[in-house]
Amino acid sequence: MDELLAEFLSETGEGLDQIDVELVRFEQDPNNAEMLNTIFRLVHTVKGTCGFLGLNRLAKLAHAAETLMGQYRDGAPVTVEGVSVILASIDRIKEILAGLDRDGAEPPGSDTDLIGRLQMLALGEDISAGAMPGAQTAPNQLPPVQAALDELERAWRGAPGPDFGAGEAVSAAEANARETQARVQTVRVSVETLEHLMTTVSELVLTRNQLLDLMRRTGESEFKSPLQRLSTVTAELQEGIMKARMQPIANAWQKLPRLVRELSLELGKKIELDMTGGETELDRQVLEMIKDPLTHMIRNSADHGLEPPAERMSKGKPETGRIKLGAFQQGGYIVIEMADDGRGLDVQKIRAKAIENGLATPAELDRLSDNDICKFIFKAGFSTAQAVSGVSGRGVGMDVVRTNIELIGGTVDLKSTSPAGTVFTIKIPLTLAIMAALIVEAAGHRFAIPQYSVVELVRTGKANGHQVELINETAVLRLRDKLLPLLDLAQLLGLEGGQAMFERLANGVLTVVVIQVGARLFGVLVDSVFRTEEIVVKPMSSLLRDIAIFSGNTILGDGSVIMIIDPNALGAVAGSVDGQEEAAHAVAAGPTQVEEDKTALLLFRAGSNTMKAVPLSLITRLEEIETGAIEHCNGEDVVQYRGVLMPIVYMQTDRGACGDGVQPVLVFTEGGRPLGLAIDEIVDIVEEHLDIELNTETPGVIGAAIVNGKAAEIVDVSHYLGQGFGARVGGTASAGADRAIRILFVDDSQFFRNMLAPLLKAGGYDVTLAASGAEALALKDGGADFDLIISDLDMPGMDGIALAEHIKADPKWRGIPLIALSSHTSPVLIDKSRAAGFVSYVGKFDRQGLMSTLQDCCRHWGVAA
């Protein structure tokens, strides 16, 4: 095909997808001149290029559409019919483009029908009022339109635009747009090239792993340092290619506004789609695979979730239903949240259906919470729509959505509150091709378990205090006062040669890999754990694809082929009915709620004999690193950790204290970068009610507290983070802003104020502290102003909810976004906080979550100095 034509096709395709989105937005906000300009420009470009390439059919159609839009630009009222006809024209343009792509020439056909309707609308006639488009209008009405067009064309040419070079009176918006275009330099690369690069890099990673493995076995050699360089470069290259494959999730969303618009017309409901976080990037392969599930879920929400306007009005809800779609990154995952403010799921109906379909017995259902019952909609063969409607009742249920998402290693969860609406949460991995996996052994076979699902490793045996116990031959592990169901990997896989689990348990030390799938937590018993390795995922042979428990296979560093275990499949084995496990957890969590003030602390020793403690939740991982692996580089100690260099900060002053051997390291993560805090030994993990006596004199120490009956120093993690990352940390929030973003942080606990304030400051925020709601309101009355307020929810006296209500009642502070902070995340509380006006909800210990929420808020709420 002509190169020019090919380029035109690819460019126009992108442009048209954008028009779809823009038009729907425009219809809702017809006064937005900037948006109209964008649309106008796009159509104009299509028209212009078509004329240049001699594509007459396209040019005529685009011209007619442009005319109508031109009128809107000049202030004519925007009508639903108008937008519908323009959208239809765009569909036609797409059809013609598809034909062009196929045959290299415009397909034969006539567009007079559409052109006629466009022209009539342009003349201000109402096409729905009976006048038939096409035949009668097209020929004889042409001249006047032409005249109007010429006028428009003149107006258009008079107005400056990017197509005509620099005009004299360039509007600010256009200047901005042009500047952005100039700054972002891009090259179009074909998908095949990218895929090929990815495959090649995958092979490179494999080879690198093989070499590293060889090195591990042969020990010291002259290849060591070049190999380490190769390793680093490979990691960088891999990261680069992955990044190149990343696309903003908005690409998968582009068609949704249009879909919602059509659904809203078809169903006679008013629906508004609100999308945030579209710039969140993920691997294009993953992106492709979530398109369909997302579309389906939107259809479902519009059809089943949202009530007809009359019903909404009678319930006191706004007439227009809202579907909110949001995406953000969380660790190696993208979380997509889809919420509607509809009627919620009908628990009774789902219950009845589950019983009717034999999915569960009434007795089983009685034990489940309403929310868990709702999760039955994800089960195969489940569909609650009684009347099959044209919109979502197409024989495809939510189980297909779930299967599709699980296929790419993701999970889907829901929360339904009648009558407030339904929230679906999809969690999907950033990429599929390469992942970190834990290599374990069971009965002489090695397997890879994806790292993302692994929560922790627990060694069992008499000496360690973690005892495996049996309930009627079912193994459970007592872990921090909870019972964890155990699966024996060897038994599950029917491996021969292994002794029965009980014998193995009696004979030696086994390891339990604690895995989390969705809300379900369970343990997998293995003989031993080797290490974490970056593995390249290869698809299973088609002969083996039926074995659900394996998601793929990979070649290890030593050249052997091993299976990758699918945590979702293990999860399915761990609980035969979805939700049952969660229900058990909910029950188990009941009594512990009384002790919610307790904080899990890691006790350790470093340097002096004083016991030191740090909240467990701040720690990403516990690692033992061979002292030989620690290198000195650029004035600091670093270690290669999962493909990146991790700085090591020593807590004790003499760094050689533990001599040769292994160095226990607490790994913290800050902005996706790991930092290792080297300590002498890990002593214990305890849950304690924290009562800190403050001491702000010693750097790196927040204060002292009684832990386990003894005094312990509570370590200030942010101090060491600052040491490890130096100037690299911070400045993230205020980059580009004239002044720091002002945050008011309300928390009654001195511990948290001391813990989080330095972190927020390190992040570049200007923090003001208040110890109670009353203190915060005093600041308000004193005339203080903030960009953001973070408040603890449970405080004595005025709690966070009451505080929020006070704030929302005062016009001065009403516009300030509120973020809720709480040590427990009960759905009820989250709902309550949302109702009170909090825009976001973060767990108290979720440091990373808080930082990213802050950044999100700054973006979405336009909080910028």
Add this chain to the structure above:
Amino acid sequence: MSVHTHDLEEASEGYVTVVTGGQLFGLRLDRVRDVFVPRGLSQVPLAPPEIAGLLNLRGRIVTAIDLRTRLGLAPRADGGAPVAVGIEERGELYGLIVDRVGDVLRLKPSSYEANPVNLDQRWMKVCAGVHRLDHGLLIVLDVDKVLDLSQFGAAA
């Protein structure tokens, strides 16, 4: 007449011969990619019994199928090291594990016959026919059917 004979000679087909359980088999030459010694075989738990395991052949993962198990023969009693015939099918690599690989033979259609009707049902499904050779019979294996484990409910 002579033209006809010529045609037949033209149409002669090449076979890679393999021996398994004392029986001579032939695989169509154009279906065989290479011959290798299967090393570092990883067993696949829960897999059908015919699948001997997976192995790494120059960075690609090969699914090894044991022809003995596939044909319902007794497992190899020690003997020499087995050999695998590499087959590529729809982008995936397979290794058919046999006892021994022999010469490549060019055989004329004139010596070809359909499967004898009394052949074992299990064999019947994977064998395409028989060539009468001077010193015995060569059974032609239908590679597609050998790889299609669903042919006789392999899982059962």
